[in-house]
Amino acid sequence: MTATGQRASAEVVLATRAGTGRGRITDVPGEQPSAKPFVPAGADLDDLREAAASCRGCHLYEGTTQTVFSSGSPTARVVLVGEQPGDQEDRQGAPFVGPAGRMLDRALEEAGIERGDAYVTNAVKHFKFTRSGPGKRRIHQTPTAVELAACKPWLVAELRIIDPEVVVCLGATAGKALFGPGFRVTKQRGVLLPRPPLDDQEAARQNAFVVATIHPSAVLRADDPDAMYAGLVSDLRVAAAALAA
Numbered sequence: 001m002t003a004t005g006q007r008a009s010a011e012v013v014l015a016t017r018a019g020t021g022r023g024r025i026t027d028v029p030g031e032q033p034s035a036k037p038f039v040p041a042g043a044d045l046d047d048l049r050e051a052a053a054s055c056r057g058c059h060l061y062e063g064t065t066q067t068v069f070s071s072g073s074p075t076a077r078v079v080l081v082g083e084q085p086g087d088q089e090d091r092q093g094a095p096f097v098g099p100a101g102r103m104l105d106r107a108l109e110e111a112g113i114e115r116g117d118a119y120v121t122n123a124v125k126h127f128k129f130t131r132s133g134p135g136k137r138r139i140h141q142t143p144t145a146v147e148l149a150a151c152k153p154w155l156v157a158e159l160r161i162i163d164p165e166v167v168v169c170l171g172a173t174a175g176k177a178l179f180g181p182g183f184r185v186t187k188q189r190g191v192l193l194p195r196p197p198l199d200d201q202e203a204a205r206q207n208a209f210v211v212a213t214i215h216p217s218a219v220l221r222a223d224d225p226d227a228m229y230a231g232l233v234s235d236l237r238v239a240a241a242a243l244a245a
């Protein structure tokens with residue numbers, strides 16, 4: 001079945017379950033939200049991107065501009081995983097194009113990792129926000145563990161296709177997506193960690209690693225941005241060294 005066909009099937013199933021219109025898993029009492037029914041089997045990255053555009057695996061698509069999937073080469077040796085798209089990413093449809101993206105570009109260059117050689121994605125593919133203030137600006141909200149788990153099938157599918165040598169988790173949320181809710185980026189950053197199994201069915205591949213570090217937006221918010229930036233670059237150098245080994 002084509003990616004489009006599988007997505008259509010998933011929507012039919014969900015609509016049937018929900019009983020009305022374009023159903024959502026979250027409409028079904030007792031069911032965990034999940035992108036799984038929307039992820040086409042045997043897909044390449046283009047198929048995934050197309051299918052993800054219509055994902056209704058959790059409620060986070062509501063009120064957003066679009067799914068923000070990924071950018072970069074399918075043959076990348078390093079995959080950078082952020083938390084979720086921000087306001088600019090939601091509008092432009094690409095990850096890390098706002099101020100945090102510019103900070104990431106600078107840090108990657110200083111660490112010796114070409115962004116052009118990297119694949120960049122997020123643990124959650126829709127912008128989670130709340131509206132606040134006089135202009136009702138969209139303010140970022142951290143995804144919950146349930147939302148993270150709901151979106152994980154996309155990340156697993158991406159990593160399975162690319163099978164990178166190194167995954168860089170940019171921030172705690174990305175670390176939790178791969179290692180589970182107990183992951184603490186403050187304790188486990190800047191070291192080579194064996195890549196965990198992508199799901200229950202798959203054993204960890206040999207010689208594949210994860211390096212965790214802060215999210216680049218943390219540098220923008222820091223009281224001491226220079227120290228925070230130096231830490232980010234130092235962690236990325238660990239990933240660069242693994243790629244060079």
Ligand code: SF4
Pocket residue numbers: 034035052055056057058059060061067124125126150151154
């Ligand atoms: S956040 Fe993930 S699971 Fe939820 S609707 Fe968006 S793509 Fe689907």
